[in-house]
Amino acid sequence: MALEVKELKTDFHNDWCVGCGDFGILNAIHMALAGLGKQRHEIAMFSGIGCSGKTPHWINTYGFHTLHGRGLPFAIGAKLANPELTVVCVGGDGDGYGIGAAHFLNSGRRNVDITYIVFDNGVYGLTKGQASPTLHRGEKPKSLPLPNINDNNNPLAVALCSGYTFIARGYSYDVKHLKDLILRGINHKGFALIDVLQPCPTYNNLQTKEWFEGIVEDEETGARVKGNPRVYKLEESGYDPVVKNPANLEEVEHKMSQAFLKTQEWGDRIPIGVLYQIDQPDYGARIAQRMPSYAKVSPAKMPFYDLATGKTTTDITPLLKDFQVV
Amino acid sequence: MEYLKEIAWLIGGPQGSGVDSSASTFAKALASGGYHIFGGREYHSNIKGEHSYYQIRASDKEVRSSVNQVHMLATFEEETLHIHKGYVIPGGAILFDPTLVKETDIGRKDVVLVAVPYMELIKQIATEFGKEKDVQKLAVMKNVLSVAASLALLEYPFDLIAKTVESFFKTKKPKLVQMNVRGAEIAYNYVRENYAKSPFPYRLKPIPVPAGEKRTFLTGTQAAALGKIIAGCRFQTYYPITPASDESEFLESHPEFGCVVVQCEDEISSICMAVGAAVTGVRASTATSGPGFCLMVEGMGWAGINEVPVVIFDYQRAGPSTGLPTRFEQGDLKFALNAGHGDFPRIIMAPGDMDEYFFDAIDAFNYAERYQLPVIVLNDKNLANSTKTVRWFDYSGAKVDRGFLLSDEALAKYIKSNGNGNGNFKRFHFEENGMSPRPVPGQVGGVFWNTGDEHDEYGHITEDPDLRLRMMDKRMKKLETASKEIPLDKKIKTYGPKDADCLVVTWGSTKGAILDAMEDLEKEGIKVRLLQICLINPFPTPEVMKELSQAKIKVGAEMNYSGHLCGVIRENTGIAMDSMILKYTGRPMKKDEMVDALRNIVKKAEKKVVLTHGA
Structure with missing residues (x-):
């Protein structure tokens, strides 16, 4: 029986700020997990530290609120040890692209079958709004005493050249669109990155909901009216992100090139949706290739002792014989 | 001739x-x-x-x-x-x-x-x-x-x-x-x-081998890896570092045992990945050396507060920093004891020979799961890279102890008799001995949370002072339980006569040079007793005090500058060593310099001997 969204909620007190973009992401995750056709116990949520880090506490599945920047290695360890689990990791932009950058970069090399959702708002919210790796140089949200001295990094472009096989961007106030992205990401066999534009109403007064949606004040009436939204959906622009034949290098090059151009769009036009998707062997398949037993039984469930006596059932005699001298 | x-x-x-x-x-x-x-x-x-x-x-x-x-x-x-x-x-x-x-x-x-x-x-x-x-x-x-x-x-x-x-x-x-x-x-x-x-x-001519005796010839990393295989370690992470990598590479070269070995991007990833794997129920481990262990500290603290069984093998080499990267030191003892902010329980073991490298690996996973905590095994470069003939490992008596890990059936039964009102599981249920029943992700009815924050019984974040007090007490209580349950011969080992002229206290592989020296000194008429401390934490205080109180001269012997173990003994027992034999050239203590040092201590009451042999 499919899960209902209400079954995926917890009664743990939510302390995000009023109007926080995180709520949209949480709702989208609830909806996506409900639509997955799995049960609560089959899902494990992981997170790093920050406002986003608390997310698993509001999702009624196995939940692991780990360390700052380290959500990915924890999540990867769990998935590789028990591939039957659906593993979703969430984190912030500072968490994933700053302190956790080494794991972000290197996850592209492994293509572990998990989904990574990044709550991207340009600031470190929980420590009162310092500049995060995605804030542009010269920008000065109200939380900064001086304009940002660092350039921003471009996580989607980094992902593209680091081997990521599913790269997407969502917008936290388009919950249905985000839910679909998350479902696509979970169903993608491999590592799925979903960077989510998520306005921080408390510290980032530059990239606000109004900014993303092009809501402006009418000069004459003072009323808030819809202008030109910055955020647009790739799928509505005829963009096709999917590599049909991964063996066709020409096609791969073309799809990567168009995706790279999309990662460069910012300002007046900001694309959301799937930028790039390719089918490549995931890490589990690579392990199984060298260790056939892995495809049959996961490390977490592999028997290694007699349950009644506690005696080991592993026999290392052949190895000891290799070392035998007399 | x-x-x-x-x-x-x-x-x-x-x-x-x-x-x-x-x-x-x-x-x-x-x-x-x-x-x-x-x-x-x-x-x-x-x-x-x-x-x-x-x-x-x-x-x-x-x-x-x-x-x-x-x-x-x-x-x-x-x-x-x-x-x-x-x-x-x-x-x-x-x-x-x-x-x-x-x-x-x-x-x-x-x-x-x-x-x-x-x-x-x-x-x-x-x-x-x-x-x-x-x-x-x-x-x-x-x-x-x-x-x-x-x-x-x-x-x-x-x-x-x-x-x-x-x-x-x-x-x-x-x-x-x-x-x-x-x-x-x-x-x-x-x-x-x-x-x-x-x-x-x-x-030289061939000599007879006692009937029925079979011997292998192997290195310390091989002995440890074999022990991990028998222990059921099926998930190992590592980042390349001398001299620990050999252990992981050995495990990786034997996929027939089903141990997944992941080479990570750094040691932070290594510890976190191992802990992430461990929460799913697999016996998981990582192997590193001092510089890598430094990076693992935060991840180990997370395992501590979340009561995750994870095993860390630290092959000590000479520090600080990159130090003497291919040389030997026993310089990580105090660090292992104190690594991490805040108090959390950990078990620290110090194997001193090839047999202990093998069998301690098995104990390490048993302790980790029984007491639901990180276990640090302090190996070292000396034995990691040494080769030795070792009597065929007889592991027929080795037992697996998974502590309070719940099988699907046990979990269903537990829920039936204890209830789980809202369908979630009290992973950190307050228990007298400190150890709570442990389900794993994937099990029906076991849903719980982990967090690096202080938490309630379900694993949800709390800053409630009363819960904080009780959770700290619960976690630290596990060390008391471990102290009561771990048998004497796993805590300390003694060699040589009780009425010896001096008692040498040591840990780890320095034991080898002392045992070899004792045989030579006996021929000179100098009787030496050796106290090897195998379990560093929880420290076997009464057992060590008993040995020390009977000694004529108490000598600490270890491979570091300041005498880490001597300090730990003093902290726990209040007893100071009479003499210390130290070495920090990066080269292991040799038999002959150990003979000279002990002779001088017994005959001339030397207080501190710093050894220097080895090119």
């Missing part, structure tokens, strides 16, 4: 020139003739070219350490000759290449100088095998030749050498095997013919 019961032989050369394989060949030839072996390996942090050397001790009884002076020195280039020629006993032998060094330039008239014209002999082999053009490539055979030449001088039977060379090259092409065996034979015959009448007095 004298048949030796014990011999020390040293070979050296530039790294990458095959010194290790020649030492192994020499050692195995003697091991297959019934000798006990200890091989100590020294090398630089360098791929090719820097000086490395390998000392092999062979004896009719067990040997556990290196010595300062050797009977024979085998060289094929100048550097080794000049560094080590002073450490050959008078009457011993030095093998050298007469095309590189003049006999008169060596400056040792009290030893037998054996000139081995390596390239001339290699040319002869090349001709026999029609490889005249490849003479330069065959220069690597100097290794095999030097082994065969050494054993020829000792009149050790050639068939045992041939057998060893054959088995060493068994995975290579048949022609290569033939060439190396023939090369050994040519060198052997050359020395037999030219030095039959030399004054070198020592001989």
Whole structure:
């Protein structure tokens, strides 16, 4: 029986700020997990530290609120040890692209079958709004005493050249669109990155909901009216992100090139949706290739002792014989 | 002429020139003739070219350490000759290449100088095998030749050498095997013919092995990896680091046991990935050395507060920082005890020989799961890279203890009798002994949370002062429980008579040099007792106090600058050591310097002896 969204909620007190973009992401995750056709116990949520880090506490599945920047290695360890689990990791932009950058970069090399959702708002919210790796140089949200001295990094472009096989961007106030992205990401066999534009109403007064949606004040009436939204959906622009034949290098090059151009769009036009998707062997398949037993039984469930006596059932005699001298 | 019961032989050369394989060949030839072996390996942090050397001790009884002076020195280039020629006993032998060094330039008239014209002999082999053009490539055979030449001088039977060379090259092409065996034979015959009448007095012959005794010859990392396999470790992470990587690479090279080995991007990832795996119920571990362990501290703290069983093998090397990256120190004890902010329970073990490397691995996973905490095993470079003959590991008595891990059936039963009102599980249920029942993700009815924050029984974040108090008490209580449950012989070991002239207290592989020294000192009439502390945390305070209170002179012996264990003993028992034997050159304590140090302490009441032997 499919899960209902209400079954995926917890009664743990939510302390995000009023109007926080995180709520949209949480709702989208609830909806996506409900639509997955799995049960609560089959899902494990992981997170790093920050406002986003608390997310698993509001999702009624196995939940692991780990360390700052380290959500990915924890999540990867769990998935590789028990591939039957659906593993979703969430984190912030500072968490994933700053302190956790080494794991972000290197996850592209492994293509572990998990989904990574990044709550991207340009600031470190929980420590009162310092500049995060995605804030542009010269920008000065109200939380900064001086304009940002660092350039921003471009996580989607980094992902593209680091081997990521599913790269997407969502917008936290388009919950249905985000839910679909998350479902696509979970169903993608491999590592799925979903960077989510998520306005921080408390510290980032530059990239606000109004900014993303092009809501402006009418000069004459003072009323808030819809202008030109910055955020647009790739799928509505005829963009096709999917590599049909991964063996066709020409096609791969073309799809990567168009995706790279999309990662460069910012300002007046900001694309959301799937930028790039390719089918490549995931890490589990690579392990199984060298260790056939892995495809049959996961490390977490592999028997290694007699349950009644506690005696080991592993026999290392052949190895000891290799070392035998007399 | 004298048949030796014990011999020390040293070979050296530039790294990458095959010194290790020649030492192994020499050692195995003697091991297959019934000798006990200890091989100590020294090398630089360098791929090719820097000086490395390998000392092999062979004896009719067990040997556990290196010595300062050797009977024979085998060289094929100048550097080794000049560094080590002073450490050959008078009457011993030095093998050298007469095309590189003049006999008169060596400056040792009290030893037998054996000139081995390596390239001339290699040319002869090349001709026999029609490889005249490849003479330069065959220069690597100097290794095999030097082994065969050494054993020829000792009149050790050639068939045992041939057998060893054959088995060493068994995975290579048949022609290569033939060439190396023939090369050994040519060198052997050359020395037999030219030095039959030399004054070198020592001989070796095969000795009987007690009926039914089977021995293996392996390194510390291999012993530890084998222990992990038996322990059921099926998930191992690592980041390349000397000298720990060998363990992970060994596990990776044996996929038939189903242990997934992941080479991570750094040690932070290594610990976090291992902990992430461990929460799913797999026995998970990581292996590293000091610099890597430094990076693991935060992740270990997370495992501590979330009560995750994870096993960390720290192969200690000389610090601080990169320090002496390929040398040995016991410098991580106080760090392991205190690594991390805040208090959380951890178990720390310190194996001191190959058997303990193997069996402690099994205990480590049992402790980790029973007490639901990180277990740190303090291995070291000394044993990691040493080779030793070890009695066949008999693991038939080894038991797996998974503590309060719930099977699907046990979880269903537990929920039935205890209820889980809202469908979630109290992973941190308050229990008298500190250990709560543990489900894993994937199990129906087991849903719980983990967080690095303080948490309630379900694992949800809390800052409630009362819950904080109770959770801290619950976690720390597990160490008390462990202290009560872990048997005495896993906490401490004692060797030697109770009425000894002095009691030496040590930990880890320094035990080897002390045990070897005790045998020599006994012959001089000095009685030594050894107290080895195997369980560093929880510290076996009453057991150690009892031993210390009976001692005439209390001596701490360890491989670091400040005497880590001595400090820990004082912190726990209030008792200070009378004397300390310390070494921090990066080279392991040797038997003979240990003999001298203990003699001086007993006879002259020396307070502090700093050892320095080893090139």
